[in-house]
Amino acid sequence: MDKINANKKIVYVLFNHFEKDFLCDYVWQTAKILSNKNTVIIAYHSRPHSIGYAIKNIKRILEIISEWKKIIFSNEKGIYECEFISLIPFQRVSAISKFNRQLVRLELSIIFTLKKIFSGGGFKLVLWIFHPTEELFVKKMKEEISLYDVVDYFRAWKEDEYGSHELDKKLIQKIDLIFANSTALAFAINANKRNIIEVPCGCAVNEFPLNFYPKAKVIEKIKKPIVGFFGNIDFRIDYKLLEYLVSKNKNTPFLFIGKVWTMPFEKNKNINKRVSCHLENLKKYPNFHLLSDVSKEELKNYLYFFKAALVPYDINYEFVYYSNPMKFYEYLAMGVPVVSTPIPSLLKYEMPVVRFGKTHEEFDKHIKYLIKHPELAIKYKRQMRKIAKDNSWEKKVGKIEKHINEKILNSNFQKYK
Numbered sequence: 170m171d172k173i174n175a176n177k178k179i180v181y182v183l184f185n186h187f188e189k190d191f192l193c194d195y196v197w198q199t200a201k202i203l204s205n206k207n208t209v210i211i212a213y214h215s216r217p218h219s220i221g222y223a224i225k226n227i228k229r230i231l232e233i234i235s236e237w238k239k240i241i242f243s244n245e246k247g248i249y250e251c252e253f254i255s256l257i258p259f260q261r262v263s264a265i266s267k268f269n270r271q272l273v274r275l276e277l278s279i280i281f282t283l284k285k286i287f288s289g290g291g292f293k294l295v296l297w298i299f300h301p302t303e304e305l306f307v308k309k310m311k312e313e314i315s316l317y318d319v320v321d322y323f324r325a326w327k328e329d330e331y332g333s334h335e336l337d338k339k340l341i342q343k344i345d346l347i348f349a350n351s352t353a354l355a356f357a358i359n360a361n362k363r364n365i366i367e368v369p370c371g372c373a374v375n376e377f378p379l380n381f382y383p384k385a386k387v388i389e390k391i392k393k394p395i396v397g398f399f400g401n402i403d404f405r406i407d408y409k410l411l412e413y414l415v416s417k418n419k420n421t422p423f424l425f426i427g428k429v430w431t432m433p434f435e436k437n438k439n440i441n442k443r444v445s446c447h448l449e450n451l452k453k454y455p456n457f458h459l460l461s462d463v464s465k466e467e468l469k470n471y472l473y474f475f476k477a478a479l480v481p482y483d484i485n486y487e488f489v490y491y492s493n494p495m496k497f498y499e500y501l502a503m504g505v506p507v508v509s510t511p512i513p514s515l516l517k518y519e520m521p522v523v524r525f526g527k528t529h530e531e532f533d534k535h536i537k538y539l540i541k542h543p544e545l546a547i548k549y550k551r552q553m554r555k556i557a558k559d560n561s562w563e564k565k566v567g568k569i570e571k572h573i574n575e576k577i578l579n580s581n582f583q584k585y586k
Contacts, residue, residue: 217255301336322491351514372498394476399426407483408447480509502557
């Protein structure tokens, strides 16, 4: 970093499209790595607090403004969380949501204008984009570099309220650097023939220790062996496959850990209704268990008891087909064998403890085999752990930082050439 410019630090802005407690924590994990050496601001831009909320929660709003002041005046490394205040209520209405996000951009611009004044302009701003809706910030913050960290195939959302399909195309045209977490995803989004750099998926390996024993018997009421899943319970799951598996293995408990994710906006109500109906059908089976109040930190206490873990996603959805599920690597980090639908980004890891079911019957066969052969988890423990480490957050963020530094170095060279 010092070789680039000793007088200017990098300030990273990571835009978070989700709520703070969202189980998929790739924004927070990225921030943790970057904050070891840098100032990192997480901007929760998609749901600014309304004026009505502000009036009723003055104390909370004062806390938000206090965090703004820290961002403006502090030059210390670490993570700063930045929330925003909107003017118009009813944010679930698409037009109002778009207007309020423009106000968020204005608020953030003011924050960084003041920060540059009080710091003497002594930092380089890097925008770290994860979602197409963040396109409105790019080239508007006087940033040094903007990058698009593509973690999902947003082109699949052709009719959502945000217009993610079109925003994704606009974003790729104007962004400085583009990264994708799999070959399949890089290929899918490369319609504009941009240079897309493949990076590891991102796995918090150290949060899933191998030599671990749970402190408490967290699932003592559920008999063993357990087949499990953790993640958001949403439209991506192949519920017909899941019901087939649960019905064919009545003596095997299936434990699903995660919150039922309701998709926002009116257009998605039919999708939400389908998910709800499928879950009601599954709850009729005594061997199906659903736990919603488990934090990411507590997951290892449950994974310890899994004899097989599932990635039961429906690859008929383009969003799933081009995905690279983080949970796959987290399962392997904990030494748990995996059965998945044939998602292209995962197929290269096939081995006796990583199996792919192309049909319901094949999926069921793999589960039964892994339960019958628990010795495989011990035999392939190192290989599973290595796959997880090869996809660690440290490796992913490190590779992206290297390209950022090279981009800044080249930019400085062109300026002073």
